[in-house]
Amino acid sequence: MSGGHFDYANDFASAEIFGDDCCANYGMGDKNYLKSVKKAIAKNPLDNETLSELAFDVFCLLHSYDWYICGDTGIEDYDTDVRFFKEKWLKYAADVAPVRWIPVTERLPEARDFYLATTGNAVYYCDYLAGANQWWAIVDCVDDELLTENVTHWMPLPEPPKGETE
Numbered sequence: 001m002s003g004g005h006f007d008y009a010n011d012f013a014s015a016e017i018f019g020d021d022c023c024a025n026y027g028m029g030d031k032n033y034l035k036s037v038k039k040a041i042a043k044n045p046l047d048n049e050t051l052s053e054l055a056f057d058v059f060c061l062l063h064s065y066d067w068y069i070c071g072d073t074g075i076e077d078y079d080t081d082v083r084f085f086k087e088k089w090l091k092y093a094a095d096v097a098p099v100r101w102i103p104v105t106e107r108l109p110e111a112r113d114f115y116l117a118t119t120g121n122a123v124y125y126c127d128y129l130a131g132a133n134q135w136w137a138i139v140d141c142v143d144d145e146l147l148t149e150n151v152t153h154w155m156p157l158p159e160p161p162k163g164e165t166e
Contacts, residue, residue, distance in 0.1 A: 005069045014059035017045050024059035026067050026077055028084040054089060061085050101153040114157060119149040
């Protein structure tokens, strides 16, 4: 039996969104997949190329699971597709994860380190002493001062730009 665990709903949905000529299949990363994913991106049914590609890849992963669970392919094929998907999309998510202001009511930093902190009136570059729950604003290269106003939000420092440094 060729697939069918999901009563082919995943294949019908994929065809409805991407068209019959853009077949979601197992074997993510192989030559046929690369051709199909290029078509999916070009069709761009979600008006966002990255989201269209992600949706197509989810359909491919569902198809891979469908064929594995029905016995048409082995666990090795499905595991290979899962690894491919995770390497592609979880790495992407980590690379584009936004740095956001974290309310101190939600949580505090777990370790002493440098952070951006705000009292609502100003933003400070701070050395946070976790054990003492103290925010020390870095004033210049030799001085710091204890913030006496209550810090309301903080965030980790962003990563420096990648690429050339000149």
